[in-house]
Amino acid sequence: MTGLCDSFQRPINYLRISVTDRCNLRCIYCMPAAGVCRMSHQDILTYEEIYTVAQAAAELGINKIRLTGGEPLVRLGLAKLVQMLKRIDTIDDISLTTNGILLSRYVAELKQAGLKRVNISLDTLKPERFRLITRSSYGLNDVLAAIDTARAAGLSPVKINMVVMAGINDDEIIDFANKSLSEEWHVRFIEFMPTAGLSNATLHFVSADDIRKSLEQLGELEPCLPGIGNGPARYFRFPDARGTVGFITPVSEHFCFRCNRLRLTADGKLRPCLLADDEVDLKQPLRSGISRDGLKKLIKTAVTQKPLQHQLADGYRLEGRPMTQVGG
Numbered sequence: 001m002t003g004l005c006d007s008f009q010r011p012i013n014y015l016r017i018s019v020t021d022r023c024n025l026r027c028i029y030c031m032p033a034a035g036v037c038r039m040s041h042q043d044i045l046t047y048e049e050i051y052t053v054a055q056a057a058a059e060l061g062i063n064k065i066r067l068t069g070g071e072p073l074v075r076l077g078l079a080k081l082v083q084m085l086k087r088i089d090t091i092d093d094i095s096l097t098t099n100g101i102l103l104s105r106y107v108a109e110l111k112q113a114g115l116k117r118v119n120i121s122l123d124t125l126k127p128e129r130f131r132l133i134t135r136s137s138y139g140l141n142d143v144l145a146a147i148d149t150a151r152a153a154g155l156s157p158v159k160i161n162m163v164v165m166a167g168i169n170d171d172e173i174i175d176f177a178n179k180s181l182s183e184e185w186h187v188r189f190i191e192f193m194p195t196a197g198l199s200n201a202t203l204h205f206v207s208a209d210d211i212r213k214s215l216e217q218l219g220e221l222e223p224c225l226p227g228i229g230n231g232p233a234r235y236f237r238f239p240d241a242r243g244t245v246g247f248i249t250p251v252s253e254h255f256c257f258r259c260n261r262l263r264l265t266a267d268g269k270l271r272p273c274l275l276a277d278d279e280v281d282l283k284q285p286l287r288s289g290i291s292r293d294g295l296k297k298l299i300k301t302a303v304t305q306k307p308l309q310h311q312l313a314d315g316y317r318l319e320g321r322p323m324t325q326v327g328g
């Protein structure tokens with residue numbers, strides 16, 4: 001059992017670290033069409049600063065770390081950070097969330113540095129649609145190749161995150177589920193969240209219940225254990241399938257009661273909840289020479305501020321940062 005607990009007795013053992021707000025894609029559900037203001041290099045925590053925060057967090061009981069962004073692989077030398085984090089004895093799981101575009105290029109060094117597993121975001125199998133969703137003229141083949149390369153490199157499991165949007169890609173739910181039958185794809189269907197900066201947010205929502213209903217034509221889903229992971233997904237398998245399907249339901253059935261995570265933004269704010277705008281600044285204290293004990297106190301303050309649950313289902317809209325800055 002972790003030593004870190006929030007005000008609602010939830011054990012907190014998982015830190016998601018956003019290493020950059022920059023991205024090589026512009027997904028319609030994540031970034032406003034006009035893009036977002038980019039942080040300057042001085043605003044972003046250095047790898048050494050991230051390492052210092054991770055060390056303090058680990059001393060408090062954090063034992064799992066996920067690197068995310070923006071797109072984490074656009075930041076140079078990510079494998080070096082993985083290697084540094086791997087040196088922290090009590091961290092037993094380092095994972096990555098990526099759009100996959102650059103993954104094949106870096107997968108060997110990441111694996112060697114100590115990366116255990118990877119989640120790859122992919123919302124369509126159709127090239128034209130990939131261009132529409134990501135607002136990018138390239139990439140689908142790179143992502144598909146990355147799924148195989150990651151598995152071949154020994155990252156396991158490789159999970160595929162699909163954000164389901166009505167009228168945009170919901171007609172591909174079956175195609176993705178079929179991949180879990182024929183190949184070792186672990187597909188997670190994610191409900192679209194109306195995060196900050198997106199004007200047409202509610203248009204796109206498809207509930208996990210509706211996704212499940214459309215999967216019934218493929219057979220009966222059997223519940224199964226998550227395998228490795230710390231996340232909010234519930235997992236199922238079709239009879240004889242090689243992979244699994246999972247559902248992440250931030251809106252229709254929130255999973256806040258078992259939330260075990262903290263988030264560190266690229267500019268050094270510790271965020272107790274993805275879907276609430278409160279943050280505790282660590283960057284300024286780090287750059288003013290705060291002691292390890294002082295840093296731990298700030299981490300505990302953020303943990304104390306974790307809300308019981310988010311308010312998305314009640315129509316609450318985030319006003320603050322877009323997802324690329326928070327680290328989804």
Ligand code: SAM
Pocket residue numbers: 023029030068069070071072097098099119120121161162163190191192193194195323324327328
């Ligand atoms: N660039 C990386 C990627 O795309 O995997 C990591 C950062 S991205 C913000 C992390 C995850 O957040 C992705 O799986 C993405 O699909 C998800 N995401 C972003 N915006 C979302 C939204 N509005 N609703 C649900 N999921 C979202």
Ligand code: SF4
Pocket residue numbers: 023024025026027030031069070071099121323324
């Ligand atoms: Fe970039 Fe990931 Fe957001 Fe897409 S979901 S714009 S890849 S950060």
